[in-house]
Amino acid sequence: MRGHVRKRGSKWCYVIDVGRDPQTGKRKQKWSKGFPTKREAERELNKTINEIENGTFVESNKMTLGEYLEIWLQDYAKNAVKPTTLESYSYLIKTHIVPFLGPLSLDKLQAIHVQRFYNKMLEEGRIKSEGGLSSGTVRRLHGLLNTALNQAVKWRLVNLNVVTLVESPKHRKKEISPLNLEEVKRFLFYAKNDRYYITFLLAITTGLRRGEILGLRWKDVDMNTCTASIRKNLVLVSHTPVLQEPKTRRSVRSVTLPPIVIQALKNHKQVQDQEKTNELYQCYDLITATCFGSPLNPLHLRKRFKKILTKANLPDIRFHDLRHTHATLMLQQGEHPKVVSERLGHSNINITLDTYSHVLPNMQQEAVERFEKMLLHDEENNDS
Numbered sequence: 001m002r003g004h005v006r007k008r009g010s011k012w013c014y015v016i017d018v019g020r021d022p023q024t025g026k027r028k029q030k031w032s033k034g035f036p037t038k039r040e041a042e043r044e045l046n047k048t049i050n051e052i053e054n055g056t057f058v059e060s061n062k063m064t065l066g067e068y069l070e071i072w073l074q075d076y077a078k079n080a081v082k083p084t085t086l087e088s089y090s091y092l093i094k095t096h097i098v099p100f101l102g103p104l105s106l107d108k109l110q111a112i113h114v115q116r117f118y119n120k121m122l123e124e125g126r127i128k129s130e131g132g133l134s135s136g137t138v139r140r141l142h143g144l145l146n147t148a149l150n151q152a153v154k155w156r157l158v159n160l161n162v163v164t165l166v167e168s169p170k171h172r173k174k175e176i177s178p179l180n181l182e183e184v185k186r187f188l189f190y191a192k193n194d195r196y197y198i199t200f201l202l203a204i205t206t207g208l209r210r211g212e213i214l215g216l217r218w219k220d221v222d223m224n225t226c227t228a229s230i231r232k233n234l235v236l237v238s239h240t241p242v243l244q245e246p247k248t249r250r251s252v253r254s255v256t257l258p259p260i261v262i263q264a265l266k267n268h269k270q271v272q273d274q275e276k277t278n279e280l281y282q283c284y285d286l287i288t289a290t291c292f293g294s295p296l297n298p299l300h301l302r303k304r305f306k307k308i309l310t311k312a313n314l315p316d317i318r319f320h321d322l323r324h325t326h327a328t329l330m331l332q333q334g335e336h337p338k339v340v341s342e343r344l345g346h347s348n349i350n351i352t353l354d355t356y357s358h359v360l361p362n363m364q365q366e367a368v369e370r371f372e373k374m375l376l377h378d379e380e381n382n383d384s
Contacts, residue, residue, distance in 0.1 A: 002016070003015060003016035003017065003048075004222040005042050005045055005047050007036055007038070011034050011035060012033075012035040012037060012041035013031060013033035014042070014044060014045035014048075015029050015030070015031050016029060016039045016045065016049060017029055023034035029111055030048070032048070041158065051159075057079050057084075057287050061291070062102060062105060063106045063107075063157070064102060064103055065098075065101050065103075065104050065105075065106050066097075066098045066102030066103065067106075068152060069093050069097065069098070069148055070093075070364075072091060072151060073086070073093070076151055077148075082245075083237045083242065083244070084237055084244070086244075091142055092146070092281045095140065096121060096133075096141060097117075097145070100121075100183060101113060101114070101117055101122060106157060106158060107158055109162055111162045111163075111165035111166050114145065116263045117141075118141070118166070118168070118169065119266055120182075121133045121137070121141065122135070122138055125137075125166050126140070134169065134172070134313075135169040135171065136171070136172070136174075138168065138169045139168045142144060142163065142169075143168075144363075145163045146161065146163040148165050149162065161384055169293060173354070173355075176321060176324040176327040176328075177315060177317045177318070177319070177324070178321055178324040178329075179314065179315075179317070179324040179325045181329060183314055183315075184325060186312050186314065187200070187309070187312055188201065189312070190308050190312040191228060191312075192309050194304060194308060195304075196241050196288060196301060197264070198261075198268040198288065199213055199287075200216070200305070200308075200322065201260070201261055201287045202261065203322035203323060203326070204259055204322050205260065205261050205326065206228070206255050206256070206261070207255075207323045207326035207327055207330075207342065207344045208228075208230065209247070209323060209345075211233040211235050211247075211298070211319070212232075212233055212246065212316075212320050213252070214234035214286070214295065214296055214301070215231075215233050215234035215243050215286075216230070216232070216286070216288065217232065217286055217287065218283075218285050218287060218288050219285055220232075221257070221287070221316045223265070223266065224261060225259060226256060226258075226259070226262055227254050227256055228255050229253075229343065230251060230253050230254070231243070231246070232244070232246070233245065233247060233251070234295055234298070236298060236299075237298070241294075241295035241297055241298070242295075243295070244346070248323075248345070249345065249347075250345050250347045250348075250363065251345040252313060253342065253343075255343055257269065268287065270292075272289070275291055275292075276293070278291075280292055281293045288301075301319065305319050324356075326343075326344075327343075327352070328359055331356055331359045335350050337353055337356075340352055340356075
């Protein structure tokens, strides 16, 4: 492979002869110009020749980042991720990434562009209101861009994934708002006549995620052993409820149900059996379903949940906080964090310990008091 440098006007350029086009027979050359000195042109010439010979050379193209991300979504992500993840990717790209970074040429994208994008999103990234996006959302943007540009490197569209040179925002632990025991009793009292009482009861007594409860089927519950097997997760895809695999491998688990839930399930099944006599009823075998048997839209459940909170004069918490309520109450009564972690389906116990660290100091104090009481009791027995 031959190449040389030459001066054009006040700048230097290099030319590489890469052989002949097999279709036309014409000589093929690669040019690069705009170098201020001959030494710089020679250095880039040698670098390019080395990349071509090693198979790592990426020819400059005019594709923008926005155009590439559209291709990446269709040709890669569509078949590589879950429908909900694909929908999330599409939203983040269309709403946040393309308006800010989309017009930039893919091979001209630099780490500083990405860093400025993150800063902008944190300061004023919200679409429907003032203020910035949460650090968690910007971390998702970081993960998306990193995955997409890793693929661009594999496809030889760029030499380097510049996102690897940028640090994502530090994780900020979300505040949780669990109900205390008295508030739980008050909530259940006001929810007892609601159609979805069983759904709320399951959330409080098992710590299941909302999607796991909405995806729970009768065949997943064993009334004899008082257990529920978590195998499905109900999510919204394009505003339509869809059953899919659980969040992680550890999310597939078996959870023991207390007697109060078993009895409530039996009562709930009697109601459903009556509804099945309606010729319009469609049986999906779901425990939580509409009066016609179809999957319940999570947004509808949220509205019912908020109404009960208001009626019971309780704090305006999220449905997910019922999961936190279950974990907090179990830890407060002295349950081992490992057991709580398994019930919640956390990928490891560290997530449980980190999420519920607010409970642990009190547990440690109570443990010390119990130990001291035991020690003093033994001393009294020895003295007697």
